[in-house]
Amino acid sequence: MLAYFSTPLTVQIPLAFFWGRDHRQALEVWTTKRARDVVVDALRRDADGSLRLELTERLRAHQERNPNFRFAVFEPQTGALLPGSSEALAAHFKPLIGDVEVYGSLFHLTDDKNPNARGYVRTTLTRYGKLGTIVYGSDFHWDDIFYQLHAYIVTENILAFLPFCALVSLIWFFVIRGSLAPLHAAASNVRQINIDTLNWQAPSSELPSEILPFVEEVNAAFQRVRDGVARQRRFTANSAHELRTPIAILCARVDKMADDALKIELQRDATRIKTILEQLLVLAQIEERSEGKxxxxxxxxxxxxxxxxxxxxxxxxxxxxxxxxxxxxxxxxxxxxxxxxxxxxxxxxxxxxxxxxxxxxxxxxxxxxxxxxxxxxxxxxxxxxxxxxxxxxxxxxxxxxxxxxxxxxxxxxxxxxxxxxxxxxxxxxxxxxxxxxxxxx
Structure with a gap:
């Protein structure tokens, strides 16, 4: 759905910008929607029930911004022009007025020296019923893009495109889910990793090529962690082993002291140090020998x-x-x-x-x-x-x-x-x- 509603911005505007002389893609096409809305907003009903076009502030501002802008509104059944309409513009459509209900037609007047000028004629549903509207000659301004995009997102478009979006989303959901299944399995295994299971590696087979480099880097990171932990364990074990001799000498010297309260305290402290040292050595042995068994x-x-x-x-x-x-x-x-x-x-x-x-x-x-x-x-x-x-x-x-x-x-x-x-x-x-x-x- 995002792709659909971004089409005017991502496709139509670039085409209009680079191929503006194509009658379907001229940038001035984007001005017709705003121009028609300005004209419809200027409709007024008099006390006698007749309709006319009033020069509202919005219409005046649009004319000042677009000096060549012309417009006309007529009754679809009788072809009668509403006061305030451009008779010269309506004259180009005399064969159609009153005989044809136009649902939308883009046009260019051949006698206009501006080859990019565009207009639009259609039967429009207004607050006063159906009326024929003709607009022509608005110049393109960049804020017309935002106006057009806003008008593009309407209930009819959303409802028409929603089933297709749902189908495409469902297909992509299962496709992507299936493609990422190995990665989900690897993520599940990663959650169980701790300092004792660093030998684990994420499986790299059957993975999409876009994800494979990421998984390989994760495995490489685990290898660096394993190497670092192994170095720390070796250092701890070697340090503990080197301390055994001086601690044994310390215990022997304490044993030769005269029996008194100081000797008992020193023996306790020496025994405590020796116990911790032995524990460190035992821990290093378990980590070295267990290997997951x-x-x-x-x-x-x-x-x-x-x-x-x-x-x-x-x-x-x-x-x-x-x-x-x-x-x-x-x-x-x-x-x-x-x-x-x-x-x-x-x-x-x-x-x-x-x-x-x-x-x-x-x-x-x-x-x-x-x-x-x-x-x-x-x-x-x-x-x-x-x-x-x-x-x-x-x-x-x-x-x-x-x-x-x-x-x-x-x-x-x-x-x-x-x-x-x-x-x-x-x-x-x-x-x-x-x-x-x-x-x-």
């Missing part, structure tokens, strides 16, 4: 028991205890043992730091492959339970730690298809819950 099977109860056994001496040294509860039947999950050790160790160490002296940290495994690490410390405010897993987040500057341990632990769980979240311990404290992916039998 599921983790191996792991008997979770045995792995947890080994972790707790290793942490028991530290718990006793800090006047805490660790209790472990697990079902009699083994619980098999999909997880990396070294990742489970890293996450659970981090959670138990955090729990021991907030557990009151003489208390105990509970580690509970359910048959649904959910592990609870329970402490009886100050707990975590409801509004902070999501924030604690953000990197570098700490409640206040006085809160010990770097704010990285829980963030890394959560990412390790998600890399293995699991979850990590915090709840309130009944009676006070915090319960960290680990949900693992069960191994299908």
């Amino acid at each position: 599921p983790p191996p099977a792991l008997e979770l109860g045995g792995a947890l028991l080994a972790i707790i056994a290793d942490l028991m001496p530290i718990a006793y040294a800090n006047n805490r205890q660790i209790e472990f509860d697990a079902p009699d039947v083994g619980v098999s999950v999909r997880a990396y043992r070294w990742a489970v050790e890293s996450v659970v160790t981090n959670l138990i160490e955090n729990a021991m730091r907030v557990e009151p002296p003489g208390g105990f940290v509970s580690v509970r495994l359910t048959g649904d492959a959910i592990v609870d690490v329970i402490d009886h410390g100050p707990g975590i405010a409801l509004e902070d339970r999501d924030m604690i897993f953000e990197p570098f987040w700490r409640k206040s500057d006085s809160t010990p730690g770097t704010g990285l341990g829980l963030a890394i632990a959560k990412e390790l769980m998600e890399k293995q298809g699991g979850r990590l979240w915090a709840e309130e311990t009944p009676g006070g404290g915090a319960t960290f819950k680990l949900a693992f992916s069960r191994e299908e039998n």
